Amino acid sequence: xxxxxxxxSNEHEIARRGFLGTMLGTAGxxxxxxxxxxxxxxxxxxRKQKRVVVFNMAGGISQLETWDPKxxxxxxxxxxxxxxxxxxxxxxxxxxxxxxxxxxxxxxxxINIKENDHGKGRYAMWTGRRQTPAQDFPQIGxxxxxxxxxxxxxxxxxIQVSSSTGGRSNDSAYLGPAFASISIASGKPPANSxxxxxxxxxxxxxxxxFRRSADNRFSLRRRSAQTDAYAQSYEQAQQLMANRDVFDxxxxxxxxxxxxxxxxxxxxxxxxxxxxxxxxxxxQVTHSNYxxxxxNFNFHLxxxxxxxxxxxxxxxxxxxxGMLDSTLIIVMSEFGRTPRIxxxxxxxxxxxxxxxxLGGAGIQRGAVIGSTxxxxxxxxxxxxxxGHLFHTYLQAVGVxxxxxxxxxxxxxxxxxxxxxxxxxxxx
Amino acid sequence: xxxxxxxxxxxxPTATHVDKTWKYTSPLITCRFDPAGKYVFATAxxxxxxxxxxxDGAMKVYKGHDSWIRDIEFSQDGxxxxxxxxxxxxxxxxVEEAAEEPKPTRExxxxxxxxxxxxxxxxxxxxxxxxxDRIVKIWNMADGKLVKELVGHxxxxxxxxxxxxxxxxxSGDLTGKIYRWDTxxxxxxxxxxxxxxxxxxxxxxxxYGGIRGMALSEDNKTLYACGLHKATNPFGAxxxxxxxxxxxxxxxxxxxxxxxxLKAIAWEIKLHPQGxxxxxxxxxxxxxxxxxxxxxxxxxxxxxxxxxxRGMDLHPDxxxxxxxxxxxxxxxxxxxxxxxxxxxG
Numbered sequence: 001x002x003x004x005x006x007x008x009s010n011e012h013e014i015a016r017r018g019f020l021g022t023m024l025g026t027a028g029x030x031x032x033x034x035x036x037x038x039x040x041x042x043x044x045x046x047r048k049q050k051r052v053v054v055f056n057m058a059g060g061i062s063q064l065e066t067w068d069p070k071x072x073x074x075x076x077x078x079x080x081x082x083x084x085x086x087x088x089x090x091x092x093x094x095x096x097x098x099x100x101x102x103x104x105x106x107x108x109x110x111i112n113i114k115e116n117d118h119g120k121g122r123y124a125m126w127t128g129r130r131q132t133p134a135q136d137f138p139q140i141g142x143x144x145x146x147x148x149x150x151x152x153x154x155x156x157x158x159i160q161v162s163s164s165t166g167g168r169s170n171d172s173a174y175l176g177p178a179f180a181s182i183s184i185a186s187g188k189p190p191a192n193s194x195x196x197x198x199x200x201x202x203x204x205x206x207x208x209x210f211r212r213s214a215d216n217r218f219s220l221r222r223r224s225a226q227t228d229a230y231a232q233s234y235e236q237a238q239q240l241m242a243n244r245d246v247f248d249x250x251x252x253x254x255x256x257x258x259x260x261x262x263x264x265x266x267x268x269x270x271x272x273x274x275x276x277x278x279x280x281x282x283x284q285v286t287h288s289n290y291x292x293x294x295x296n297f298n299f300h301l302x303x304x305x306x307x308x309x310x311x312x313x314x315x316x317x318x319x320x321x322g323m324l325d326s327t328l329i330i331v332m333s334e335f336g337r338t339p340r341i342x343x344x345x346x347x348x349x350x351x352x353x354x355x356x357x358l359g360g361a362g363i364q365r366g367a368v369i370g371s372t373x374x375x376x377x378x379x380x381x382x383x384x385x386x387g388h389l390f391h392t393y394l395q396a397v398g399v400x401x402x403x404x405x406x407x408x409x410x411x412x413x414x415x416x417x418x419x420x421x422x423x424x425x426x427x
Numbered sequence: 428x429x430x431x432x433x434x435x436x437x438x439x440p441t442a443t444h445v446d447k448t449w450k451y452t453s454p455l456i457t458c459r460f461d462p463a464g465k466y467v468f469a470t471a472x473x474x475x476x477x478x479x480x481x482x483d484g485a486m487k488v489y490k491g492h493d494s495w496i497r498d499i500e501f502s503q504d505g506x507x508x509x510x511x512x513x514x515x516x517x518x519x520x521x522v523e524e525a526a527e528e529p530k531p532t533r534e535x536x537x538x539x540x541x542x543x544x545x546x547x548x549x550x551x552x553x554x555x556x557x558x559x560d561r562i563v564k565i566w567n568m569a570d571g572k573l574v575k576e577l578v579g580h581x582x583x584x585x586x587x588x589x590x591x592x593x594x595x596x597x598s599g600d601l602t603g604k605i606y607r608w609d610t611x612x613x614x615x616x617x618x619x620x621x622x623x624x625x626x627x628x629x630x631x632x633x634x635y636g637g638i639r640g641m642a643l644s645e646d647n648k649t650l651y652a653c654g655l656h657k658a659t660n661p662f663g664a665x666x667x668x669x670x671x672x673x674x675x676x677x678x679x680x681x682x683x684x685x686x687x688x689l690k691a692i693a694w695e696i697k698l699h700p701q702g703x704x705x706x707x708x709x710x711x712x713x714x715x716x717x718x719x720x721x722x723x724x725x726x727x728x729x730x731x732x733x734x735x736x737r738g739m740d741l742h743p744d745x746x747x748x749x750x751x752x753x754x755x756x757x758x759x760x761x762x763x764x765x766x767x768x769x770x771x772g
Binding site: 059071072074077078079080163264288289291292293294295298299301302341343344346 | 453454472473474493494495513514541559583631632633634635661662663664709710711734735753
């Protein structure tokens, strides 16, 4: 089936020419960024490009064991609160390293998404809208990749680092497959991205030239969304093959491996730093799993300890390397966990009053937005939801969240038009 | 000759029933009888240590910890009760405290992290503690000074227990390893591998299980360890209790008891002076006391409790068992048939 792309709209023509043009031109730029420790290079990249990294705390991390502790109350649990580098702001004792970096970060403690289902909560938090059968919306990574011009980059603009086997996801909805996420499995280059044994470089170049020639001829009369996606997949694969080293964290120093942690999250976070340094627009790191209906405290002790080490190392590095002003960092889940401690020392699903942490680009450092009541069972002030957060993420990196995407001649709001950004959270 | 042959007390686990119930204001975590059997102490999710007088149920609350208390122990003379907290501290208190707001007589910043388990040495002079900093520490009960640190565990320590005769000390961790330390010499610890009590769930990326409780046989030749297995869904509390028996000399597992079909954790295990083992189990199935004869292959009785249970202790009389429950209730069970009150007329 042909898509509306076949209408040959100017917008799409320009986008495609841009993409193909940059294919040839940006490989050198990306390769030349190197380790990106030079502040002047960082400043240059900042001027050109904003980036986003999301820590997906899969399953629903507990706000009480992280960003909004309530020690000494009936819901507090066994962990205590510790002071942070921001006077008056306390977080869980499970985050001692992060606490020292709080002046780079901000908290939103008044989230109520009115959703306690994993799938629906995740959809809301990742798209900024409620799930409906009427329309599918792109996830934040796709929106960021599209809005920040990731398609002009040689590397994929939307990467998920996880322990899955890799591949391309279906999370970009009407923005098209160019902005769908590519999963990178366990810090390894994408599967099958090496040139096949037995094929010389010259043969490889020749076969790709032939493919492009055939594609272009076909596209002259029968261009469609499908043919674009087809062509783009090949071109992106070419770039991945040329930049396989970007995904190779063995090139990072042993000291950094130690700092980030040799566990999976540590290694994935180190890869995230490497990808951000190389100019990838959106990177998501998943830490699994926090769905702790049973033994919430033992599991959070284990998991949050890992997170604190890896996350604080990344925040610190981005700050030291001058990348924090251009990189938005978000730590979020599909929801939080119940203040009530259940009979298994567990906490259940809770979208009613919970928190996220964010920082970096465009965010008011050290801010704490909203609050919950004494034992965390309800939002006390400045209630916000997924829609407000989604607008805020976009505005923080300079994207007009009140604008629209033009998709096949139809304007679709970038973010839910019934919501607005949290202005006091923006720098 | 066992305690009961001496005292001529008879017990019947199959007749176990709840005799008394006392309510607190917060879910309970664990409980212990004092050596004289006059009081029962429990800990709760509001960070308190609670004392009930067994005779009349009078309650006193000791507050000082700023986190949950995981274990309770007593001095040999029964005058001091020690509480170990998730706030890194050991608190010493007067058992016969009369003040409205009891104050600890001693406070030791003992570990970095939760102190999950403590136990007094058989001669009453030393206190062993173990917790999340992976170090076993031995303290002088008289002055609270650190005597020794035992380093070797690679993960959180869940339980400690002294051998009653030879001065060795057992410590069990999350991954099911039990170290047997020679506290006198610097010989390397012997390691008993209770890996069946640990599940590395790759789907949920969770390490789950641990040596939740330990006991020794009457002849001190067999080590018992309890916890859980079949943890197909650790986050959903899907697991079953498991008890392992190790031959102390060969270090081999010589027997396993699966408390089959019970969705629960075996939180603690004790050897009754009459020779049977009993565990407190709690979880999705509710609360149970399960009874095992060491020479049999299956548990022979399960006493259902009214709510999820988390900790227990045996009274010096050998008849009463206190159980700490999630529903804020402390229950005193009797291992004897109910005595029916005679109706007048």
